[in-house]
Amino acid sequence: GTYSGMNIERLDGSPAISIETSEPIIIENCNVRGTGDLIRSWANGANITIRNCNGYGVKVPAGVEQGKFLSIVNPGKLLVHNNYFQDVAKGLLVYIAPDYAQNHTVESVRVFANIGRNMNDNTQEFGTFVQFNRVLKIPQAEIAWNQFINEPGKNMSSDNINMFNSSGTPSNPIRIHHNFTQGAYPTDPVAGNYTGSGLTSDGWGDANVPWEVIIVSHIEAYENTLLSTGNAAMNIAGGHDIRYHHNRIVSSGVLPDGSGRKFSTYAGASAFNYFNHPSTLYYNTVVDQNVIGFMRYGNSRQDLFEGCDSTRCFNNTALPDPITTDTERQEWALWNVKLAQALQDGSVPNEVKSLGYIGSSTHANVGTDRSGFAVSPFPGFEDAARPTLPAPPSSQSVVFASDTQFQTISNGWGDVERDRSNGEQGAHDGNPLKINGVSYTKGLGGHANFEVRVPVPAGCSRFAASDGVDDEVGNQGNVTFRVVADSEELFRSSALTGAAAAESFSINVGTASSITLFIDNNGDGTADHGDWADA
Incomplete structure (x- = not known):
């Protein structure tokens, strides 16, 4: 059923709202305040939607566990959007019990357009806005368009977003994108030895679950903005098939509260085998194409962790010095552009489109207003928070398929390799794209049979590429390239071998929201290294 308009306060440590059924439940337009969990569900297979609710943690004595906004164990399907919560230990904890995890798959978890402020775990300092714990091989998981802010001295947090022993699938990774997070500090914001971050993927396993089942894996984080985070902004501390790309990472190392105090920082981003996983479990962890400006404590620059070598951390862009709180304010302004533009071009989820704003409907003063602009609690940030919106993309705008999120x-x-040839079986082991002696800087490299679906960005109506077999296989290979949209074949190339020149084309994709690219083999499937060059 649907439960709307509840106003509940509970100060005895028990849940303010308890869900004890697996039948579909919608809780909306509620106001909840308490010392324990504000909303809790421990019913196996629960189907829950939480929307347009406001949650307030009430401070508990030292050593007493602070409640969470939403604590859910063994769910079936979960949708959490357009809520506001503050002063809780965790915004959202999704936990799967070991015995349940081995025999059940969570159908979906979607968390978007929420606003969180000041996570306070006063027992372990493990406060997080969103944590997945043992959410294994989930086929649909998305954390997007959220705004999470911790203020120094008002939070006791660890990682703002944490993926612990959790995984998506090879074709559908856990997607963490278009989130804004600012501030990750210990109780004393200027104390040393802080191990928190903006986003971390990690996990040390479980004696009751085989490593190959529980290993953190298949996670993709992109288009996030992470400001003023202690220790690090983004960590990959183990696992496999995890990629952080096209994020913006900025920390001046100075608290944004106007005090001028410095806090503990180490490195902007890293990918390292912290738990010493064997090579069969630790591979294909990548930090690439991010924009970073990160000051280490002591006023030295450290965009990337020293232990992240060029096979894992590459093609990142360093912001010019100096990195100051003014730099952070500029990133705040860019975030506001993203928010307002997203509502303008309709790139936000359907549930948000119907509301016409991002974030809480009743807390414009602490979250996001109805114009799509964010509101910061930090002094001076509002001066940069009303930028002019960019013009919609013109027909001449170019977006490369290799820069998009694969669906x-x-x-x-x-x-599948971005901006390089297929190479061999390892990740990022390809060569510069080259067809019949002609080199290309952009495109996709793959091997038949190849199938990748990519979104058509707003404002784009044509798809163009130069297709052919990459020179790395000589005259071998025999493939056909195809483009399909909405079950309609829009393009089919000639049969191309390693001896053929590239075949260039440009097609109208109409109103399609996505297109699917195919490379089909025309023979025995040997050496069919195909390039979608200039794509």
């Missing part, structure tokens, strides 16, 4: 992916040999 589905399948490849006949190794990984």
